[in-house]
Amino acid sequence: MANNMLPVAMSNRHLHLSEEDINVLFGKGYQLTTFKDLSQPGQYATNEKVDVVGPKGTLKGVRVLGPARKQTQIEISLTDSFVLGIKPPVRDSGDLAGSPGVKIVGPNGEVELSEGVIIASRHIHMHTDDAAKFNVIDKEKVSIRTSGDRAVVFENVLVRVHPTYALEMHVDMDEGNGAGIKNGDMVELVKA
Missing domain, CATH: 2.40.40.20 (Barwin-like endoglucanases)
Structure with a gap:
């Protein structure tokens, strides 16, 4: 044995942002800052947090993980989905097609996602x-x-x-x- x-x-709610969305949410040319390194090499929790807004409610202060990714992805729990009022699928990371979208509110702007919210497998x-x-x-x-x-x-x-x-x-x-x-x-x- x-x-x-x-x-x-245990993975708490978090999001991975594209470079484009980082620029909108935090300002053009903004660089994410490291809060702490994660167990996976090259991955880190940032000091940056945003609010995730759904049709029914808001998750405040959701931590951004770095580095930037090709496409913005938000990973939440089933309990979080009830707060937001959405029905995300259980999916592998990166499999975002047909998943629900939400609004992300940062200190410098907002991003309206058409898809990108999953419950991670x-x-x-x-x-x-x-x-x-x-x-x-x-x-x-x-x-x-x-x-x-x-x-x-x-x-x-x-x-x-x-x-x-x-x-x-x-x-x-x-x-x-x-x-x-x-x-x-x-x-x-x-x-x-």
Whole structure:
């Protein structure tokens, strides 16, 4: 069992912005500033926050993650979707076609998205060496078993393999809180 263990992290609501949207929200030529580095190499939480406005309500102070991406993407939980009044799909990062849009309000301007809001699929980042150790391949689906008083088995967990990734499973706040887990807890990968 110990050979199949990996750390888990809970992902709070956040967004990734395109360079174009950064310029509108924060001002032309604005550079995002680092609040703290994240577990994935090259990824970081920024000091910048924005408000996300839906038809029914607003999520205030949503943190921007860097660096800039090709397309703006907002990742929220199911609970957040009720606040906003939208129905985002559960999707892999970057799969935004047909997802709902919202308004993003920054200190210097607003952006109206026609699409871009998802509930991120639970997934595992793995370095290529980790994939070999766990005997899995990129885009494979596995199960993850947690422990403790509220132990659950997460099904359909996407494995994402890349030579720059650091080993870590990501779940959103709803899933993590429901399973009684916290950042850094160890979970067990179970192959189907």
